Amino acid sequence: MACLALVAAITVIAISPASADDSANIPPALKCADLTGWKLPGSTASVTKAEIVPEAPPGTVQPSPPAPATISVALPQNCRADGVVDQRVGVEGKPYAIGFAVALPDRWNGRFLFQGGGGLNGSIRPPLGYQAAGEVPALARGFVVVSTDSGHQGAVFDASFLKDQEAALNFATASVGKVTMAAKAIVAHYYGQPAKHSYFTGCSTGGREGMLASARYPEQFDGIVAGAPAMRTGNSNIGLAWANAAFSQIAPKDASGKPEPAKTFSADERKLITNAILEACDAKDGVRDGLIFDGKACQFDPGVLTCNGSKTDSCLAPPQVDALKKAFAGPKNSRGTPVYPPFPWDSGVAAEGVAIPGILATGARSPVGPPVWDSIDVDQLEDRVNASGMDRLANTAYWTNLSSYFGRGGKLLFYHGVSDPWFSAEDTVNYYERMAAESGGMEMVRETSSRAFRVPGMGHCSSGATLDRFDLLSAVVNWVEDGKAPDAVVATGPAFPGRSRPLCAYPQHAQYKGQGDPESAGSFECK
Numbered sequence: 001m002a003c004l005a006l007v008a009a010i011t012v013i014a015i016s017p018a019s020a021d022d023s024a025n026i027p028p029a030l031k032c033a034d035l036t037g038w039k040l041p042g043s044t045a046s047v048t049k050a051e052i053v054p055e056a057p058p059g060t061v062q063p064s065p066p067a068p069a070t071i072s073v074a075l076p077q078n079c080r081a082d083g084v085v086d087q088r089v090g091v092e093g094k095p096y097a098i099g100f101a102v103a104l105p106d107r108w109n110g111r112f113l114f115q116g117g118g119g120l121n122g123s124i125r126p127p128l129g130y131q132a133a134g135e136v137p138a139l140a141r142g143f144v145v146v147s148t149d150s151g152h153q154g155a156v157f158d159a160s161f162l163k164d165q166e167a168a169l170n171f172a173t174a175s176v177g178k179v180t181m182a183a184k185a186i187v188a189h190y191y192g193q194p195a196k197h198s199y200f201t202g203c204s205t206g207g208r209e210g211m212l213a214s215a216r217y218p219e220q221f222d223g224i225v226a227g228a229p230a231m232r233t234g235n236s237n238i239g240l241a242w243a244n245a246a247f248s249q250i251a252p253k254d255a256s257g258k259p260e261p262a263k264t265f266s267a268d269e270r271k272l273i274t275n276a277i278l279e280a281c282d283a284k285d286g287v288r289d290g291l292i293f294d295g296k297a298c299q300f301d302p303g304v305l306t307c308n309g310s311k312t313d314s315c316l317a318p319p320q321v322d323a324l325k326k327a328f329a330g331p332k333n334s335r336g337t338p339v340y341p342p343f344p345w346d347s348g349v350a351a352e353g354v355a356i357p358g359i360l361a362t363g364a365r366s367p368v369g370p371p372v373w374d375s376i377d378v379d380q381l382e383d384r385v386n387a388s389g390m391d392r393l394a395n396t397a398y399w400t401n402l403s404s405y406f407g408r409g410g411k412l413l414f415y416h417g418v419s420d421p422w423f424s425a426e427d428t429v430n431y432y433e434r435m436a437a438e439s440g441g442m443e444m445v446r447e448t449s450s451r452a453f454r455v456p457g458m459g460h461c462s463s464g465a466t467l468d469r470f471d472l473l474s475a476v477v478n479w480v481e482d483g484k485a486p487d488a489v490v491a492t493g494p495a496f497p498g499r500s501r502p503l504c505a506y507p508q509h510a511q512y513k514g515q516g517d518p519e520s521a522g523s524f525e526c527k
Helices: 002-014 165-191 205-216 233-248 267-285 318-329 378-386 389-394 403-407 425-438 442-448 472-482
Strands: 046-053 078-089 095-105 111-115 144-148 197-203 223-227 411-417 450-455 488-491 501-504 510-512 524-526
Touching: 078 165, 095 165, 111 165, 111 205, 144 165, 165 205, 165 389, 197 205, 197 472, 205 223, 205 411, 223 472, 233 318, 233 378, 233 389, 267 510, 378 389, 411 425, 411 472, 425 442, 425 450, 442 450, 450 501, 501 510, 501 524
Parallel strands: 111 144, 111 197, 197 223, 223 411, 411 450
Antiparallel strands: 046 078, 078 095, 095 144, 488 501, 510 524
16 A cells, blocks of 8 residues: 555655646736726725736746745746725724735636635735746746735734734635635626635745635635645744743853753754754654654653763753753643643754744744743733634634535645644644544545645755655645545655655654665665
8 A cells, every 4th residue: 555655655746736727828918017906896905006917937936935935937927916905094093904915828728727825925926836836837837826915014024004903804714715805706797607626825924814714714615735734833832932041041141140951952962963963863763864754653751961970072961952852742731731732842942043943943933932031930921822712713723523524525634744833743743633533534635635744854834854845735636536545655855865755644654664875765665
């Protein structure tokens, strides 16, 4: 079965995404300029500007991070239609609207893709559809792609918009539905026919939005890819605060006497920890290659690094070992109940020189909130999260009833970097298992509706000494349209030139067969 599974997965990847998705070649029924000023009947949605975007040669477009540095294929000429929904004046006299942009290619394949956002949104990212699409973004394949600012303008982690009720509601839940309806209407108007299939891909906040799409808008999408979902940020921030406090208690102090948790471990000590994790867990998948695919078998104990005598470069002081254990174990409240799951021991926990460094390199710093936690009261923080209407409304971690979405044939794929320093991959796995249990059991869900993929070594959404290029977009399209469930997808990445590995659908993992080129995905099977 494992060999057959891998063959099926490689078949998915071997088909050129650009040609595989070119099942139709639908031209526009209108001129691009004709969209300017168009209003959706019975709605506040309107197109404010529509202009031709000329073809972009390979390597000339750089999307917003986290994403590949540049798009390595040509992007086709397209009509970019910018629009707004519910334009108004809100709190403190500030202007608000849900802004969006739709890229409408000259040769359309009949498919619609909603590109999820990031952070607290606040800007319209170029509608390209690059997340989890390997080397060929959705736009280059002929998809229509839409992206949105989710209802306000501002820096990526600027939370000031939350003062405005409607802006907060749009960010939490409503913007996905409103933009989907407006964009689909524009598509039908521009091409003279509606989309044949609708998809969603996103990571982080975009992953949460993907979960939101499956839960609140089950009739709008046929296939969804949700990466590293920021599904309960109140709890994940407690997890980071807990780890940060553990590091801060023994960290060196700056000139003002403030702890510097990012310096709790020196660069050499972080390397020592990484090497020890690899020594304990790397070979469990059959080959030592700097990546830990059999995460369930990884039983790393930081205690092996404890100095027996004086502190040296080859060991850690007992307080450092204790801080490691405490930080990675995750917080519990005074009743002993876990508030957030552990962070996995993985090869990228100390990653540096990337957009979002590993948890040890940053001292478990959250993208929002205080950079240093001298102490922490888990009960108090948990009570604050539980009392927050916004946290409850935006939280997608507890809604597991997807019977309507799955009932109409919807497919849902998850992926998560095991070295993610912001959101534990264990939280996504936990949701997947709870959702599967409520939807007929793991076996049925894997067979008919949803699969999840852990990406060893990968940080938040991408990057690190890992294989972070994989095509889950083709995988979900093939499952929706051809009934081919993805047992595995092949991953590559610039960190390991010439290397490929299968990412196996959870709970399986890639295992070396014991023979064959260890750099080739064909030498591995899913077990």
